């Protein structure tokens with residue numbers, strides 16, 4: 001075991017000093033227990049009246065030496081600037097935190113000295129996890145002050161969050177598609193470990209934590225094995241501070257003992273500190289200090305043996321029970337106390353103070369506030385803190401790629417979905433209806449039978465003629481069997497000839513020489529098609545019968561060659577550019593709308609943040625990885641539209657591709673806003689779907705914007721896809737370029753929305769992480 005531990009801690013050299021400290025600790029709980037706890041170790045807030053101050057000797061804090069600290073770790077430590085001499089690893093003072101009206105932490109004061117294991121004990125729901133989250137900075141405190149390794153968490157340039165802290169959250173917070181090796185490599189990359197160092201640590205941790213093969217998928221591991229992988233990820237970079245939330249749950253007693261032995265070993269030389277919560281109270285006897293929490297307060301803290309001795313209890317658990325009983329008794333007295341003073345010395349008015357404003361007493365705070373730091377020349381650290389690190393972005397992108405690789409079916413589906421959607425659209429929308437049944441009532445019996453000749457010009461692929469009697473035809477159309485009736489009178493041919501040849505004819509001749517049409521107008525597209533087909537049939541018929549004299553019966557309007565487009569332009573041509581943009585936008589929204597939601601739910605987002613990944617880096621990594629997916633989607637979609645469905649493109653293909661990619665990025669950014677702002681999948685899905693139809697309808701994609709009533713049209717024009725669809729139509733069908741306002745306007749609006757969504761998503765994520 002020792003050899004294994006040394007293999008995992010290659011730099012640790014201060015063995016002599018550690019041994020001496022061990023000896024000190026071994027006596028701490030016994031007769032050598034020297035003096036009261038120092039103010040740094042147990043502050044007045046943690047003492048409970050009626051419970052005598054605990055006696056325990058804490059060894060002097062030990063300065064972090066350079067031994068055992070890798071060069072990158074050193075740079076992180078240096079980056080955090082000069083610290084106070086011997087600051088405690090963690091110092092919480094009068095910390096309050098509420099969830100809505102539920103007050104979870106009340107004036108909690110706790111100190112974890114450097115080089116100690118601090119066991120945080122307490123019943124379920126007393127606020128341990130909440131406190132740890134406040135310490136790592138993933139939860140904001142309502143009041144009070146927290147310093148971690150000398151500075152508040154997330155202080156610009158501080159290594160917390162970052163590689164100075166190893167955090168194992170209570171949730172597993174592991175990517176289930178990762179293997180064990182992927183998991184360690186991911187955190188290794190974020191912490192800036194070289195692949196060699198990561199491999200060495202991985203080998204040690206796999207052996208030490210008794211993990212299966214490193215190629216095993218996390219989702220195939222047992223609950224206990226997953227917890228151990230999670231613990232391994234926290235230990236990976238040999239952090240200066242370990243924050244472990246119930247690391248031994250579901251771990252067998254032998255391994256539990258091994259984990260504790262390891263913790264005792266790594267704190268020996270005083271450079272590493274540990275705060276650990278556990279439900280197994282007795283195992284915390286190996287901690288140097290235990291803090292007993294109840295109802296968001298620290299009842300007592302001290303050396304476990306001292307605590308047991310103090311309460312004459314054979315076990316730590318018994319001591320804890322006694323403390324709880326004493327506290328409950330005091331609680332009932334406190335309720336009766338008219339002065340409003342707590343028995344523990346805190347004033348009740350404290351709890352009624354407004355907790356929305358953090359009270360950071362800069363006079364006594366271990367580190368200056370960020371504003372001060374800027375004033376005192378720490379702005380460089382601040383800039384370094386804000387600028388995204390490529391290392392983290394690359395690690396997150398690799399993570400997304402690995403996850404995609406592990407889900408090949410899902411990846412293929414993602415690539416094929418837009419192709420399927422655009423194919424369905426081109427195949428099913430905008431074309432002429434086919435095989436429409438129409439009843440023909442032909443009463444003509446003699447003469448030249450011009451009616452039959454006219455009917456022969458009717459497009460048979462679109463119109464299916466059914467010869468019927470007058471009564472059957474009307475019965476059929478009323479029963480919905482036919483979309484129209486085409487009727488010819490008995491003397492149609494002769495009357496039609498008279499109409500053409502004679503300058504003046506009676507009304508009877510006009511009526512008898514007309515084709516009578518009754519339509520079912522409930523389906524406008526079919527009705528319009530029937531009108532158009534009858535008109536075309538008549539024009540062909542007239543041309544055939546009258547030749548150069550056909551002008552006598554045609555409309556005196558001549559449609560010349562179109563300026564843009566062709567005579568055969570159909571609705572599909574109009575709708576395709578908007579549909580491409582819309583499909584790209586919504587698939588991108590769908591790809592990203594759940595990304596943070598799921599990661600936040602599983603604690604992955606918080607864990608990455610504690611490892612030192614900023615909101616902006618998370619955002620950019622998502623953007624870049626999804627950009628790869630949408631690029632493939634766009635390439636496949638364009639190939640299909642241009643080559644298979646032969647949608648014309650008169651303009652620059654580069655402009656077309658650029659505009660579609662920019663719309664995809666807008667979709668990604670919008671998805672990121674949804675996933676940053678919303679906590680659960682259902683609401684995120686509803687938000688993404690909820691905007692789909694309104695946006696599609698009023699963006700002029702399926703129907704011209706000119707049909708939209710005025711107040712709504714203004715809204716339509718500012719939407720991300722209205723001007724963009726128009727711009728794409730102008731490029732593809734008119735061959736225009738960026739010099740035209742209608743084109744650059746589409747690009748400008750898209751870029752504007754992009755920037756807005758990205759900034760909004762980053763701000764929301766930053767505020768909520």
Ligand SMILES: Nc1ncnc2c1ncn2[C@@H]1O[C@H](COP(=O)(O)OP(=O)(O)OP(=O)(O)O)[C@@H](O)[C@H]1O
Pocket residue numbers: 099102104122123124125126127128129130131170
């Ligand atoms: N996000 C939240 N919203 C509202 N209440 C919460 C939230 N998280 C925790 N709580 C409440 O805060 C209290 C303390 O929860 P916390 O998880 O800190 O307890 P704990 O001591 O870690 O418990 P356990 O040992 O069971 O993990 C509980 O009453 C819990 O219901």
